[in-house]
Amino acid sequence: MRSFYITILFWSATALAQAQNSYTDSLKKALQRNTLPDSSRVELLLELGNTLYLSDQSAAAQYFLEVYRIGQINKSNYYKGEALSGLGNSYYEKSNYDSALYYYQRADSLYATDPSENARESKASNKASMGNIAVMQNNYETAMRYFMEGVRIMTQSNAGNKWKVIGNFYADIANVYHDMAQFEKALDYDLKALAAHKKQPDNLLLTGMLELYVASDYTSLKKKEAARSHLVQAESIATALHSSGFYYSLYNEWGRFYQKSAQRPKAVANFKQSLQYAKEKGSRFDIMNAYRMLGFAYRDMKDYAKSAIALKNALELTKALKNYRLEAELLKKLAWVETNLHNDHEAARYYQRYVQLSDSLNESDIQKKVNEIENKYQAKQRQDSILVLQKDNDIQQLALHKKRNLNIVLLTGLLLSGLMGALLYCNSRHRHYILKQNELLHTRRISELEKEHQLVAMQSVLKGQEEERGRLAKDLHDGVGGLLSGVKLSLSTMKGNVFLSEKNAMAVERVLEQLDQSITELRRVSHNMMPESLIKFGLGETIENYCAQINQNGPLRIRFQSYGLEQRLDESSEIIIYRILQELLNNILKHAGAREVLVQLIREAKRFDLTVEDDGKGFILDAAMAGNGAGLSNIRSRAAYLGGKLDIHTAPGQGTSIHIEIPLT
Numbered sequence: 205m206r207s208f209y210i211t212i213l214f215w216s217a218t219a220l221a222q223a224q225n226s227y228t229d230s231l232k233k234a235l236q237r238n239t240l241p242d243s244s245r246v247e248l249l250l251e252l253g254n255t256l257y258l259s260d261q262s263a264a265a266q267y268f269l270e271v272y273r274i275g276q277i278n279k280s281n282y283y284k285g286e287a288l289s290g291l292g293n294s295y296y297e298k299s300n301y302d303s304a305l306y307y308y309q310r311a312d313s314l315y316a317t318d319p320s321e322n323a324r325e326s327k328a329s330n331k332a333s334m335g336n337i338a339v340m341q342n343n344y345e346t347a348m349r350y351f352m353e354g355v356r357i358m359t360q361s362n363a364g365n366k367w368k369v370i371g372n373f374y375a376d377i378a379n380v381y382h383d384m385a386q387f388e389k390a391l392d393y394d395l396k397a398l399a400a401h402k403k404q405p406d407n408l409l410l411t412g413m414l415e416l417y418v419a420s421d422y423t424s425l426k427k428k429e430a431a432r433s434h435l436v437q438a439e440s441i442a443t444a445l446h447s448s449g450f451y452y453s454l455y456n457e458w459g460r461f462y463q464k465s466a467q468r469p470k471a472v473a474n475f476k477q478s479l480q481y482a483k484e485k486g487s488r489f490d491i492m493n494a495y496r497m498l499g500f501a502y503r504d505m506k507d508y509a510k511s512a513i514a515l516k517n518a519l520e521l522t523k524a525l526k527n528y529r530l531e532a533e534l535l536k537k538l539a540w541v542e543t544n545l546h547n548d549h550e551a552a553r554y555y556q557r558y559v560q561l562s563d564s565l566n567e568s569d570i571q572k573k574v575n576e577i578e579n580k581y582q583a584k585q586r587q588d589s590i591l592v593l594q595k596d597n598d599i600q601q602l603a604l605h606k607k608r609n610l611n612i613v614l615l616t617g618l619l620l621s622g623l624m625g626a627l628l629y630c631n632s633r634h635r636h637y638i639l640k641q642n643e644l645l646h647t648r649r650i651s652e653l654e655k656e657h658q659l660v661a662m663q664s665v666l667k668g669q670e671e672e673r674g675r676l677a678k679d680l681h682d683g684v685g686g687l688l689s690g691v692k693l694s695l696s697t698m699k700g701n702v703f704l705s706e707k708n709a710m711a712v713e714r715v716l717e718q719l720d721q722s723i724t725e726l727r728r729v730s731h732n733m734m735p736e737s738l739i740k741f742g743l744g745e746t747i748e749n750y751c752a753q754i755n756q757n758g759p760l761r762i763r764f765q766s767y768g769l770e771q772r773l774d775e776s777s778e779i780i781i782y783r784i785l786q787e788l789l790n791n792i793l794k795h796a797g798a799r800e801v802l803v804q805l806i807r808e809a810k811r812f813d814l815t816v817e818d819d820g821k822g823f824i825l826d827a828a829m830a831g832n833g834a835g836l837s838n839i840r841s842r843a844a845y846l847g848g849k850l851d852i853h854t855a856p857g858q859g860t861s862i863h864i865e866i867p868l869t
Contacts, residue, residue: 228255246271246283253290261294268294282323285314289330299488299525301337308334321363328357328369332376340489342529344380351377368407371400375417382421391421412441412450416457423461431461452481452490459497463504471501492521496534503537508544515541532561743778744769744805747785751803760793761800768807773868780842781814781866787842788816788862791835796820796860812866822854839864 234240235248249267257264268290275283292307308330315327335350354373358366378393394417401410419434435457442454459474479494499514519534535558542551738746744766751762772778785803792798798820806813828836836852839862843850848866 228252231255242274242278246274246286249274250286250290254293257290257294258297261298264294265291281314282318282320282326285311285318285323285326285330288314289326289333292330292333296333296337297487301340301525305334305337308337321361324357324361325363325365325369328354328361328373331357332373335376339376339380339383340525340527342527344384347380348377351380367400367403368410371397371414372410374400375414378417378421382417382424385424387421387424391418391425394418394421408441409445409447409450412438412445413453415441416453420457420460423457423464426464428461428465435461448481448484449487449490452478452485452494455481456494456497459501463497463501468501468505472498472505475501488521489525492518492525492530495521496530499537499541503541506544508541512538512541512545528561532558535561738778738782739775742769742772743781746782747803747805750782750785750789754789754793758793760798762789762803763800764803766805769805771807773807773812777846777866780846781812784814784839784842784864785816787835787839792816792818792820792860795823798859807868810868812868814864814866815862817859817861819859822856822858822860824856825852825854 231248231252235245235252240248249271253264253267253271255264256267268287271290272284272287275281275285275287288307288311292304292311295301295304295307311330312327312334315323315330331350331354335347335354338344338347338350351373355370358370358373361369363369374393374397378390378397381387381393382390394414398414398418401407401414415434415438419431419438422428422431422434435454438454438457442450455474455478459471459478462468462471462474475494475498479491479498482490482494495514495518499511499518502508502511502514515534515538519531519538522531522534535554539551539555539558542548542554737749748764748766751764754760755762773781789801789803792801796818798818800819802815802817804813804815806815840850843864843866846866848864851863851865852860853862854860
């Protein structure tokens with residue numbers, strides 16, 4: 205976990221470089237002149253706010269609020285956006301992320317209404333701030349969307365500090381990959397950040413932080429000499445800066461370097477220094493991270509008592525920060541440390557909390573999603589280049605279209621006179637047709653009322669089934685699952701503390717294996733009854749995970765494709781579609797003898813399409829629909845409940861293709 209010191213500090217690089225008492229006093233003196241135009245007054249107020257928010261948030265807030273007042277008088281959304289973004293920075297520095305995000309989001313909507321170059325740059329910096337909060341809250345997918353959007357905005361910008369800002373975004377993206385242990389990708393983006401910064405090398409603090417980030421990547425990749433070289437360069441910069449925030453990051457990275465090099469006393473000494481500077485800086489996140497790293501270092505030295513104290517301090521701060529991934533990690537480490545301290549009850553308590561929290565986190569899926577976002581961004585860049593070429597071609601075609609349109613107008617005039625006579629004839633026939641249609645509509649309405657009655661009955665049954673599934677799944681997961689995990693931990697602790705004969709030890713080992721199998725099976729059953737990920741992450745990710753499980757467990761290979769699922773359906777529709785897909789795949793597994801299956805989900809503006817195709821042995825459709833089997837009947841009923849159309853194409857020896865089209869309102 206690396207500090208996110210970089211983005212919030214460097215958007216106001218000039219202010220930070222000159223943040224001294226004399227500089228602040230000169231700004232205040234200039235502000236007292238009564239003849240200042242509003243534009244100059246706003247610049248001074250923002251400079252004061254950006255200079256002070258790291259050390260005196262209350263004073264900075266007053267300057268930002270004055271900017272907002274001037275923005276209201278002048279009806280300037282840009283001024284108001286700058287004020288709200290500054291307030292967000294103040295709350296961010298105090299680790300009050302909910303309030304910070306509130307102000308950043310309001311600023312983002314204001315910047316979007318201003319087409320100026322200044323607003324474009326501020327919008328990009330604001331995206332970075334929101335992205336870093338998303339990372340702090342363990343929402344990597346949202347963070348990457350913000351960072352990639354910021355790069356896109358600045359790539360199109362003509363701002364003088366364009367490359368410096370793009371470099372900051374690259375460093376933020378590298379932070380995400382570093383936290384997900386994708387160190388090669390992290391190093392790639394950190395080196396891109398350094399290269400971008402060298403195009404505008406005017407900020408010593410930024411240079412130092414980028415040196416630390418590259419060193420961190422090399423440390424994680426176990427390339428010690430490269431890591432040491434960049435740490436030494438960062439250390440020389442620290443001497444010139446005298447910044448608590450920079451010293452915190454420097455000692456934290458030296459601690460990691462010595463920890464990876466198995467020089468544990470040196471690691472502890474550096475993490476203690478890092479904690480001291482984190483407290484001077486006052487950031488709750490940095491204090492938490494320093495305690496966390498110190499706890500790991502004490503654990504490596506087998507000083508479990510000191511490790512437990514440090515990790516508990518980190519855990520309390522993590523709860524306040526709402527960083528659930530780090531909270532799960534600390535709970536697991538504390539359970540291990542308490543076990544070594546022979547505090548079995550505490551160990552079991554921490555481990556059970558870890559199991560409950562970790563079930564809702566699936567980092568491999570998050571990693572996959574982040575990589576997909578990056579790929580989509582690269583594809584969008586290529587598509588934009590193609591659109592520029594197409595636009596030139598469209599201009600050339602426009603002249604030809606105008607000439608053709610003139611000919612069409614003349615021809616249309618001739619046709620209209622002929623059409624008038626035809627319309628009079630058609631009108632009399634149309635009246636007769638309407639009378640017959642009214643009779644048909646009356647008959648059809650009666651039929652529709654009968655179907656609506658059946659649909660209401662079906663809706664009640666399906667709703668009751670899903671509610672009962674959800675209740676049983678929760679009882680199994682929270683009740684029985686928690687008890688089995690506790691029993692497993694107790695047996696594991698007992699095995700290490702009690703002398704057993706070889707035969708009895710093997711028996712206990714078999715019991716533990718059976719408990720593992722029971723817990724795994726229980727989670728699988730609970731997940732199938734009501735997958736928690738469907739509620740949290742949506743239909744696309746849940747079905748993709750379900751297909752991946754089938755791929756792992758058998759000879760059937762499922763290819764999953766989806767499009768347009770960023771906007772979710774309502775919860776009941778997602779559950780019913782998920783059940784339809786379960787039924788279809790179960791039928792294939794039981795009866796089709798297939799080797800490959802294609803599952804495709806497509807959402808468009810007014811419809812949702814589900815397609816499942818297999819290369820199995822197929823069947824006689826009329827016989828299957830006339831039989832007593834519940835599979836196809838359940839699928840047809842659920843599709844009808846959503847107002848969907850079911851289309852099945854199959855024949856013996858030719859596989860099966862099932863398509864369901866569901867209208868969206």
